[in-house]
Amino acid sequence: xxxxxxxxxxxxxxxxxxxxxxxxxxxxxxxxxxxxxxxxxxxxxxxxxxxxxxxxxxxxxxxxxxxxxxxxxxxxxxxxxxxxxxxxxxxxxxxxxxxxxxxxxxxxxxxxxxxxxxxxxxxxxxxxxxxxxxxxxxxxxxxxxxxxxxxxxxxxxxxxxxxxxxxxxxxxxxxxxxxxxxxxxxxxxxxxxxxxxxxxxxxxxxxxxxxxxxxxxxxxxxxxxxxxxxxxxxxxxxxxxxxxxxxxxxxxxxxxxxxxxxxxxxxxxxxxxxxxxxxxxxxxxxxxxxxxxxxxxxxxxxxxxxxxxxxxxxxxxxxxxxxx
Amino acid sequence: xxxxxxxxxxxxxxxxxxxxxxxxxxxxxxxxxxxxxxxxxxxxxxxxxxxxxxxxxxxxxxxxxxxxxxxxxxxxxxxxxxxxxxxxxxxxxxxxxxxxxxxxxxxxxxxxxxxxxxxxxxxxxxxxxxxxxxxxxxxxxxxxxxxxxxxxxxxxxxxxxxxxxxxxxxxxxxxxxxxxxxxxxxxxxxxxxxxxxxxxxxxxxxxxxxxxxxxxxxxxxxxxxxxxxxxxxxxxxxxxxxxxxxxxxxxxxxxxxxxxxxxxxxxxxxxxxxxxxxxxxxxxxxxxxxxxxxxxxxxxxxxxxxxxxxxxxxxxxxxxxxxx
Numbered sequence: 093x094x095x096x097x098x099x100x101x102x103x104x105x106x107x108x109x110x111x112x113x114x115x116x117x118x119x120x121x122x123x124x125x126x127x128x129x130x131x132x133x134x135x136x137x138x139x140x141x142x143x144x145x146x147x148x149x150x151x152x153x154x155x156x157x158x159x160x161x162x163x164x165x166x167x168x169x170x171x172x173x174x175x176x177x178x179x180x181x182x183x184x185x186x187x188x189x190x191x192x193x194x195x196x197x198x199x200x201x202x203x204x205x206x207x208x209x210x211x212x213x214x215x216x217x218x219x220x221x222x223x224x225x226x227x228x229x230x231x232x233x234x235x236x237x238x239x240x241x242x243x244x245x246x247x248x249x250x251x252x253x254x255x256x257x258x259x260x261x262x263x264x265x266x267x268x269x270x271x272x273x274x275x276x277x278x279x280x281x282x283x284x285x286x287x288x289x290x291x292x293x294x295x296x297x298x299x300x301x302x303x304x305x306x307x308x309x310x311x312x313x314x315x316x317x318x319x320x321x322x323x324x325x326x327x328x329x330x331x332x333x334x335x336x337x338x339x340x341x342x343x344x345x346x347x348x349x350x351x352x353x354x355x356x357x358x359x360x361x362x363x364x365x366x367x368x369x370x371x372x373x374x375x376x377x378x379x380x381x382x383x384x385x386x387x388x389x390x391x392x393x394x395x396x397x398x399x400x401x402x403x404x405x406x407x408x409x410x411x412x413x414x415x416x
Numbered sequence: 417x418x419x420x421x422x423x424x425x426x427x428x429x430x431x432x433x434x435x436x437x438x439x440x441x442x443x444x445x446x447x448x449x450x451x452x453x454x455x456x457x458x459x460x461x462x463x464x465x466x467x468x469x470x471x472x473x474x475x476x477x478x479x480x481x482x483x484x485x486x487x488x489x490x491x492x493x494x495x496x497x498x499x500x501x502x503x504x505x506x507x508x509x510x511x512x513x514x515x516x517x518x519x520x521x522x523x524x525x526x527x528x529x530x531x532x533x534x535x536x537x538x539x540x541x542x543x544x545x546x547x548x549x550x551x552x553x554x555x556x557x558x559x560x561x562x563x564x565x566x567x568x569x570x571x572x573x574x575x576x577x578x579x580x581x582x583x584x585x586x587x588x589x590x591x592x593x594x595x596x597x598x599x600x601x602x603x604x605x606x607x608x609x610x611x612x613x614x615x616x617x618x619x620x621x622x623x624x625x626x627x628x629x630x631x632x633x634x635x636x637x638x639x640x641x642x643x644x645x646x647x648x649x650x651x652x653x654x655x656x657x658x659x660x661x662x663x664x665x666x667x668x669x670x671x672x673x674x675x676x677x678x679x680x681x682x683x684x685x686x687x688x689x690x691x692x693x694x695x696x697x698x699x700x701x702x703x704x705x706x707x708x709x710x711x712x713x714x715x716x717x718x719x720x721x722x723x724x725x726x727x728x729x730x731x732x733x734x735x736x737x738x739x740x
Contacts, residue, residue, distance in 0.1 A: 167707070225573055239673075241565050248675020249549055252708045256671040260665045260703060262587055272668065272703040331570060341584045344596065348579040349563075351572020378586060379596040383491070384576045 094158035097412075098143050098199075100404030101206060102135065102164045104128055104180035108401040109142040111150055114158075114409070116217060118402065120150045131183040140196045159407025163209030163400045164189060170251040173203040179269070180233075192331045200316025202408040206230075206400050208254060210393075211238020212245050212410075214356045218394030224355040227346050229256055231359035233340075234269070235277040241350070245407070257281065259342055279338035282314040282361055289317050289331040299327035301337070318364050332367050338377025339368075347380035347388050358393040418482035422467050422523075423729030425530060426459065426488045428452055428504035432725040433466040436636055438482075438733070440541060440724065455507040464520045468513075484525045485732025487533030487724045488513060494575040497527040503593070504557075526732040530554075530724050532578060534717075535562020536569050537727025538680045542718030547677040551670050552723070553580055555663075555683035558593070559601040566672070569731070581605065585665055588736075603662035606638040606685055613655040615640050623651035642688050656691050664693075664699025671704035671712050682717040689730040
């Protein structure tokens with residue numbers, strides 16, 4: 093009997109794999125390097141190996157796998173499973189990831205945008221369980237988004253919905269990789285936070301961050317800013333407050349847009365805990381309408397770093413069931 | 417047989433009423449003054465009179481009316497039909513509009529936010545017909561919004577979704593009536609456009625607008641700015657470009673959020689035609705992702721000033737059918 097779903101999360105550095113049973117139990121998980129620099133075939137080799145190894149380790153036969161769900165970086169066509177040219181997968185150009193993986197594994201394969209997969213994961217098994225109307229923000233190099241409305245993932249007409257990192261929060265603001273200016277991503281991503289810190293340092297403010305990066309601002313990471321903030325470093329604390337203010341304003345827009353039950357934050361940045369969540373909640377509440385602001389719980393991911401890989405499995409299960 | 421639905425749109429100045437048949441034919445329309453300054457009972461008297469008169473004029477018996485839909489200004493509870501305290505209906509405080517009108521008319525009455533009703537009207541009978549994923553912006557004193565996703569009106573958990581006029585487009589921007597700053601409404605409403613013009617005039621720029629308002633800036637209207645723009649007045653043209661730029665940025669956010677098929681613009685401002693639509697489309701396209709920007713048609717209301725009153729009837733029909 094086909095009782096299992098396998099989820100795969102293709103990141104720029106690691107490929108994660110997980111097996112979930114039809115009754116939502118996580119059976120096993122693994123991770124391997126992406127080898128992104130070796131091009132699409134090598135990445136697909138790694139994906140195939142990851143799935144086959146994990147299935148074998150858990151004494152499951154491939155015939156017991158009803159579907160494989162793959163969360164991959166966009167832009168992509170989620171229906172056809174073609175991945176266009178994601179910035180962090182070098183050499184990828186219109187790769188038919190869905191059909192290729194289906195050929196390799198001989199199991200129905202479903203492709204979804206990684207942030208949508210993370211959203212579905214939190215909805216299905218994580219902090220969003222029970223919510224029919226919610227949003228997810230993934231705070232990393234960029235800011236990804238996912239939306240559940242009426243209990244369904246909102247993919248939009250072309251599968252490009254929920255690009256919440258590209259809400260415009262400042263006219264003529266920071267130039268964004270998408271070609272626009274003033275996108276939320278430019279301020280509320282880890283990259284945006286680092287840029288905010290660098291701007292403060294370059295205006296001549298002294299800071300522990302300067303020591304941590306050994307004077308080389310190009311080496312500043314989110315973690316360094318967090319470490320400095322824990323030491324009460326003024327620039328680091330200000331950088332967190334700034335980043336959280338932008339994020340809170342973006343979240344206020346999402347609350348006014350969607351009147352959701354929950355907004356779930358994912359990604360490494362949430363390890364900062366209350367240093368991030370307290371000002372985010374405060375700014376969001378001050379800038380959204382009162383009733384929906386009080387309704388909306390702003391919470392950290394319930395699945396930690398596994399929202400994407402488990403959500404990819406969940407998306408595949410939902411799509412498999414809808415098709416069968 | 418109950419074959420008709422009556423829609424009512426309660427505005428600050430006029431109450432509109434319309435009869436629609438079950439097969440979407442508009443049977444009759446009327447309009448009467450709201451008498452808002454006389455308080456809730458007078459307004460409900462006018463609403464009741466409007467419905468009864470229009471039904472009688474069209475030789476329909478009240479027993480043939482299956483439901484009455486009322487679009488009213490928020491904030492409100494659309495489920496219980498209680499209208500809280502709308503700024504343009506003086507003296508209203510927690511008025512149980514739904515049950516009161518149902519008692520008066522002896523027909524099921526359904527209350528909805530007026531911008532949601534306008535959205536539903538355009539979806540049901542107007543420019544949005546056939547779209548399952550769309551947004552409506554009503555450009556008036558404020559900026560209202562409505563959203564259709566998966567072919568359903570998205571009201572949100574508390575009925576406050578789609579407050580698209582309160583997307584944040586500028587940190588620390590213009591103070592908004594909602595208590596926040598930098599809301600789209602502050603720039604893209606008629607009021608916002610007038611304010612933009614006044615700021616230009618007060619910076620010393622000479623303009624035909626100054627003559628049209630006879631030097632009294634408090635008297636400037638959107639119509640005056642439009643008239644001056646038609647005469648190629650520089651400040652007026654700049655004001656339109658500014659207003660359209662803000663609106664285009666807001667629309668780019670909506671496109672990135674929702675990946676909709678259509679965005680329908682309603683309200684008196686759309687009479688400006690291409691002077692508004694050309695820059696709005698240009699700015700939206702330049703700032704949203706390419707695929708969804710090309711997908712999304714930005715179009716004027718198909719029902720003119722009747723989106724709200726017809727949509728109120730449509731909302732009532734949908735809710736009546738869902739309940740029966």
